[in-house]
Amino acid sequence: MKAMLSGFVAIVIIGVAAYFTLESLGFSSQDVYSSPNVRVD
Amino acid sequence: MLRHLMALLTVSLLAMPMAASAQTDPTSDAPIAGTSVDDAPATSTGRQTLEDILARQRGEEPRNPVRSEELGGDALSAPGMGPLGASSDSDIWRQIRFNDADIRNTTLNPTGDVLVQTGGIWWEDFREGPLRTYGGWLLLATIVVLGAFYLIRGRIRIDGGKTGTSVLRFKFIERMAHWVLAGSFILLGFTGLFTLFGRKYLIPAFGHEFNSVLLTGSKYIHNNVSWAFMISLLMVFVMWVWHNIPDKTDLTWFKQAGGIIGSKHPPAKKFNAGQKIIFWSVIVLGVSVSVSGLSLLFPFEMPLFSHTFEVLNGWGVSGWFGFDALPVNLAPQEEMQFAQLWHAIVAFLMMAVILGHIYIGTLGMEGAYDAMGSGLVDENWAHQHHSLWLEHLQAEKPGKIRTDPAE
Numbered sequence A: 001m002k003a004m005l006s007g008f009v010a011i012v013i014i015g016v017a018a019y020f021t022l023e024s025l026g027f028s029s030q031d032v033y034s035s036p037n038v039r040v041d
Numbered sequence B: 001m002l003r004h005l006m007a008l009l010t011v012s013l014l015a016m017p018m019a020a021s022a023q024t025d026p027t028s029d030a031p032i033a034g035t036s037v038d039d040a041p042a043t044s045t046g047r048q049t050l051e052d053i054l055a056r057q058r059g060e061e062p063r064n065p066v067r068s069e070e071l072g073g074d075a076l077s078a079p080g081m082g083p084l085g086a087s088s089d090s091d092i093w094r095q096i097r098f099n100d101a102d103i104r105n106t107t108l109n110p111t112g113d114v115l116v117q118t119g120g121i122w123w124e125d126f127r128e129g130p131l132r133t134y135g136g137w138l139l140l141a142t143i144v145v146l147g148a149f150y151l152i153r154g155r156i157r158i159d160g161g162k163t164g165t166s167v168l169r170f171k172f173i174e175r176m177a178h179w180v181l182a183g184s185f186i187l188l189g190f191t192g193l194f195t196l197f198g199r200k201y202l203i204p205a206f207g208h209e210f211n212s213v214l215l216t217g218s219k220y221i222h223n224n225v226s227w228a229f230m231i232s233l234l235m236v237f238v239m240w241v242w243h244n245i246p247d248k249t250d251l252t253w254f255k256q257a258g259g260i261i262g263s264k265h266p267p268a269k270k271f272n273a274g275q276k277i278i279f280w281s282v283i284v285l286g287v288s289v290s291v292s293g294l295s296l297l298f299p300f301e302m303p304l305f306s307h308t309f310e311v312l313n314g315w316g317v318s319g320w321f322g323f324d325a326l327p328v329n330l331a332p333q334e335e336m337q338f339a340q341l342w343h344a345i346v347a348f349l350m351m352a353v354i355l356g357h358i359y360i361g362t363l364g365m366e367g368a369y370d371a372m373g374s375g376l377v378d379e380n381w382a383h384q385h386h387s388l389w390l391e392h393l394q395a396e397k398p399g400k401i402r403t404d405p406a407e
Helices: A002-024 A029-033 B002-019 B050-057 B064-069 B089-097 B118-153 B172-206 B208-244 B248-255 B273-297 B305-315 B332-361 B369-373 B379-385 B387-396
Strands: B166-168 B376-378
Touching: A002 B172, A002 B208, A002 B369, B118 B172, B118 B332, B166 B379, B172 B208, B172 B332, B172 B369, B208 B273, B248 B273, B273 B332, B305 B332, B332 B369, B369 B376, B376 B379, B379 B387
Parallel strands: none
Antiparallel strands: B166 B376
16 A cells, blocks of 8 residues: 555655746747747746 | 719719629639639639539538649639628638648748648547547446346455464565556546546536636646556556466466366466456556657657557558558547547546456455555455465465454
8 A cells, every 4th residue: 555655655756846847948839830929928 | 063973973873884894703614814823714713513512411521622632712702802801701711721822820830731631630539439429338338237247246255254364465666667657647547538538528517617627637637647657657567567467377267267167266376367458458557558658748759640550550450451551651640539549548448447447456355455555465365266376375485474354
């Protein structure tokens, strides 16, 4: 049971880390494909 | 004086149409001046003809080659439109459809100026038709078959009951990697199904706002949890591949149908042939779904299918099944469409396999869950399902056998 819970916690940690890592790398399509002059946010 | 000026103006206005050139009669078969560079007859221009309409009503394809080659006029040559400073709507849309329009945009996406992708209509039809239908039925049929099997065969019990002596089957890191893989797969599976079926089933049942929130959340989960899936897939492969190399004990296992039918229990090492099938299915399908998923995660940057189709055509694979050669000159959008379909098809197959795995690991077999729960299985269970592995432990690693009862 500990292994299962540890695994589920690992999923959350990896997922959150992936989100912030990819965002900081400018992964999203709005970052990749739009120039600054078309973004209002 | 004013009366005379007004009369002159009125007569002039009435006379003006007489001075204008003759207007085009839409019912006439005569060539229409100014509709194309060479003033060809209307039937060869980009304009729709009566025959086209009748052909479409008969269910035939519009004559796209003609349409794509003859895209009509521009602002000055479109009949009657020149003075208004615009070309006709149908000309504009036809140009957009055949990527001949002068599209200007501010996106950095090299494919951003393709506003209408006719080649993707089959993809949308397939995604909303056969993919949903057959994929959904595959999952439902798998559940029904497992349910029927349970009713017929019942739960596979441990012969002679539990001994109270337990055997360490999987270490903590193995179990943790398994649960990372399992948990992430279930999240990916559900969010993927929501994405595919949401518009058809969730919007009518729960409304647009619910579906929107659910799918926005699903997108975040699907994109980011995928990394946990890929990492754990690699871990599981490295840890278990050695135990899953096929060997001659698998033949015995198959001959006895894995002991599921009848009362015999074929000898097996740490992984029996059935588990090896699950393992290799997960690895092969998991790698395939991961690679196509990465292609979707980084749009247009990892085209996979042009090259793959080229290789398959080289082998003549499509000919084996009586099909034409696969297309190799794919537009970037088509690459993404193939990636999406392949991703979903592989995922459906994997879900069906995993449903079977979940069944046998929980409801279908007594004592199986312990292997991934506490990691300790009962000695009788080990003897029944993995006798060669148990004998190996008794001879080589007796420290893995404990007298305290399994959880």
